[in-house]
Amino acid sequence: xLKISNLxxxxxxxxxxxxxxxxxxxxEVHAIMGPNGSGKSTLAQVLAGREEYEVTGGSVTFDxxxxxxLRPEERARAGLFLGFQYPVEIPGxxxxxxxxxxxxxxxxxxxxxxxxAYEFLALIKRKMKFMQMSEAFLTRGVNEGFSGGEKKRNxxxxxxxxxxxxxxLDETDSGLDIDALKVVANGVNSLRDAxxxxxxxxxxxxxxxxITPDRVHVFAAGRIQRSxxxxxxxxxxxxxxxxxREGRVx
Amino acid sequence: xxxxxALRSFEALWRARTPDxxxxxxxxAMRRVVADGLPTTRDESWRxxxxxxxxxxxxxxxxxxxxxxxxxVLSLSxxxxxxxxxxxxxxxxxxxxxxxxxxxxxxxGSMEITNLxxxxxxxxxxxxxxxxxxxxxxxxxxxxxxxxxFIDGLHVKIKGAxxxxxxxHMSEAGRPNTAAHSRVIIDLEPGASATIIxxxxxxxxxxxxxxxxxxxxxxxxxxxxxxxxxxxxxxTTHFDTLDVRMAKDSRCREYTIAIGGGLVRATLExxxxxxxxxxxxxxLLAGTDARHVDCVNTAIHAARMTTSRQTARxxxxxxxxxxxxxxxxxxxxxxxxxxxxxxxxxxxxxTAEIDTRPQLQIHADEVKCAHGATVGRLDPDMLFYLLSxxxxxxxxxxxxxxxxxxxxxxxxxxxxxxxxxxxxxxALLPDAELLRAFR
Numbered sequence: 001x002l003k004i005s006n007l008x009x010x011x012x013x014x015x016x017x018x019x020x021x022x023x024x025x026x027x028e029v030h031a032i033m034g035p036n037g038s039g040k041s042t043l044a045q046v047l048a049g050r051e052e053y054e055v056t057g058g059s060v061t062f063d064x065x066x067x068x069x070l071r072p073e074e075r076a077r078a079g080l081f082l083g084f085q086y087p088v089e090i091p092g093x094x095x096x097x098x099x100x101x102x103x104x105x106x107x108x109x110x111x112x113x114x115x116x117a118y119e120f121l122a123l124i125k126r127k128m129k130f131m132q133m134s135e136a137f138l139t140r141g142v143n144e145g146f147s148g149g150e151k152k153r154n155x156x157x158x159x160x161x162x163x164x165x166x167x168x169l170d171e172t173d174s175g176l177d178i179d180a181l182k183v184v185a186n187g188v189n190s191l192r193d194a195x196x197x198x199x200x201x202x203x204x205x206x207x208x209x210x211i212t213p214d215r216v217h218v219f220a221a222g223r224i225q226r227s228x229x230x231x232x233x234x235x236x237x238x239x240x241x242x243x244x245r246e247g248r249v250x
Numbered sequence: 251x252x253x254x255x256a257l258r259s260f261e262a263l264w265r266a267r268t269p270d271x272x273x274x275x276x277x278x279a280m281r282r283v284v285a286d287g288l289p290t291t292r293d294e295s296w297r298x299x300x301x302x303x304x305x306x307x308x309x310x311x312x313x314x315x316x317x318x319x320x321x322x323v324l325s326l327s328x329x330x331x332x333x334x335x336x337x338x339x340x341x342x343x344x345x346x347x348x349x350x351x352x353x354x355x356x357x358x359g360s361m362e363i364t365n366l367x368x369x370x371x372x373x374x375x376x377x378x379x380x381x382x383x384x385x386x387x388x389x390x391x392x393x394x395x396x397x398x399x400f401i402d403g404l405h406v407k408i409k410g411a412x413x414x415x416x417x418x419h420m421s422e423a424g425r426p427n428t429a430a431h432s433r434v435i436i437d438l439e440p441g442a443s444a445t446i447i448x449x450x451x452x453x454x455x456x457x458x459x460x461x462x463x464x465x466x467x468x469x470x471x472x473x474x475x476x477x478x479x480x481x482x483x484x485x486t487t488h489f490d491t492l493d494v495r496m497a498k499d500s501r502c503r504e505y506t507i508a509i510g511g512g513l514v515r516a517t518l519e520x521x522x523x524x525x526x527x528x529x530x531x532x533x534l535l536a537g538t539d540a541r542h543v544d545c546v547n548t549a550i551h552a553a554r555m556t557t558s559r560q561t562a563r564x565x566x567x568x569x570x571x572x573x574x575x576x577x578x579x580x581x582x583x584x585x586x587x588x589x590x591x592x593x594x595x596x597x598x599x600x601t602a603e604i605d606t607r608p609q610l611q612i613h614a615d616e617v618k619c620a621h622g623a624t625v626g627r628l629d630p631d632m633l634f635y636l637l638s639x640x641x642x643x644x645x646x647x648x649x650x651x652x653x654x655x656x657x658x659x660x661x662x663x664x665x666x667x668x669x670x671x672x673x674x675x676x677a678l679l680p681d682a683e684l685l686r687a688f689r
Contacts, residue, residue, distance in 0.1 A: 076640035092653025
């Protein structure tokens with residue numbers, strides 16, 4: 001699904017990613033954990049195509065395509081979804097209309113007709129119920145006036161509607177209380193299947209109590225320092241990143 | 251002040267006019283314009299708008315329309331038939347009332363419509379007093395020139411809760427260097443209320459120099475929602491002066507919308523003359539192509555406990571230039587005045603320019619005056635968010651532009667006006683079709 005080889009990137013002249021190697025197979029869930037400032041979010045932004053970040057080396061293959069050659073919107077239509085750490089508020093752009101435009105952009109790229117308006121509304125309402133979101137969100141601007149937790153639910157809602165091949169969720173668990181965390185985790189789990197891959201970027205083990213990863217990676221100093229199975233997350237929780245980083249690269 | 255070719259030609263037109271009952275007033279107005287000359291960039295409020303090229307040209311009167319032009323003109327207005335009844339056409343300054351004057355559609359008693367010629371013949375003294383009340387203050391030379399040269403105009407008297415009224419100002423000429431001077435006077439009686447939309451459009455081969463002027467007087471407790479929509483051609487030069495006089499507890503919501511025209515200069519001067527008067531001025535200026543839009547907006551708090559709001563949203567793309575200057579003046583003794591100025595500009599191209607400047611002149615104590623002005627580009631975080639959801643860049647940009655203008659659009663209580671204005675705005679932006687689906 002995703003193959004990152006020796007990826008380096010910088011922003012404003014400062015190198016943030018420094019030789020990232022990562023391979024995510026079809027249907028796999030990977031967790032990337034690491035301290036603040038290690039470059040995890042930069043990796044997510046670079047994968048989604050944020051122009052402020054300059055890729056200085058390496059390659060990324062997504063679903064057999066050269067991801068770095070695609071514009072951000074092309075990456076999205078090809079099936080890459082970024083769940084933002086800090087979803088931006090866009091007053092004046094309706095939340096649901098954005099979703100509909102996003103879905104239609106994807107369908108158009110796949111050669112499908114536009115979604116029927118009634119079917120779409122029914123779909124949205126179903127997914128919102130699953131995400132335990134109030135229908136009041138239907139009429140609001142994108143993330144406008146949403147609490148931190150509501151914004152994260154909205155990200156997952158978008159993911160459920162767009163059904164991406166690869167979802168990169170950047171600290172989707174931060175700022176969530178226990179109940180919201182469960183709702184978000186349910187959302188993510190509902191999307192797991194053999195043809196879909198998920199990369200979870202997180203600080204904490206607690207999300208992984210609800211979403212069981214196939215692989216766990218320790219990210220520090222702009223690259224993956226160590227990889228393992230789900231037990232690595234527990235080790236990190238117990239001993240902290242410094243100790244884990246010293247361990248052998250699996 | 252040396253006289254320009256333009257001014258000389260206007261003076262010649264004035265001399266050639268057949269004297270009418272307003273001749274004294276017109277002569278005084280012309281004398282003042284000649285004494286001061288047409289505005290130049292040396293005038294503080296004209297520093298961004300250079301009329302040198304225009305001043306070097308001579309102008310003739312724009313042609314009188316055919317008597318049956320009204321239906322054709324109304325059909326050209328995107329606002330016609332959109333819930334505004336009645337509608338009136340003014341072509342090159344000539345109101346085309348035909349036999350509709352004082353007719354039954356106004357006969358519910360809420361509205362009385364007369365042309366100024368008829369009014370001047372009936373009671374010139376009263377009309378002169380009405381002009382004198384509004385034309386006393388300043389160096390608004392285009393409005394004075396309008397007073398000197400208008401051929402006819404429209405008087406609208408609102409006596410009750412009136413249905414929305416659409417006035418379509420059309421300018422059209424088959425030859426270059428013509429000028430039209432549209433005049434509208436709107437009086438609201440105590441407690442009366444109205445929505446009035448003035449839609450300025452243009453046709454014909456050559457852009458007309460449009461010099462429109464309007465005065466609104468609100469009696470105690472009266473309320474108006476007034477729209478000025480400038481949607482003329484790229485070859486049109488437009489000067490518009492609006493003067494609002496507000497008595498006790500009257501309310502005025504004024505929309506100034508510039509979505510067309512080559513050069514548009516729109517002036518609003520609102521006099522909050524008595525306690526409780528409340529002005530809410532909303533301005534939306536769209537600069538595209540090489541358009542030049544200059545808007546000057548002044549609220550004069552002349553009494554205690556008066557309120558003004560000035561909100562402006564400006565976008566500028568291409569090589570356009572958009573200027574918005576708002577000013578609040580609080581006179582001595584106008585304690586309790588409450589004003590707020592909010593002006594935001596969005597640059598869509600590196601070759602475009604937006605200048606905005608909120609100004610305050612306060613001569614009273616215990617007032618509340620807030621102001622803010624920003625000019626920026628599209629928020630890169632918002633843009634990236636939309637792109638990351640698969641939207642085309644052009645669509646994403648258009649959506650954000652629209653979102654930026656939303657503050658002004660959502661406040662419009664006339665749904666048909668809002669719809670028509672949105673439609674016209676959408677047509678200016680890329681990916682219009684998708685945007686339509688969003689509204």
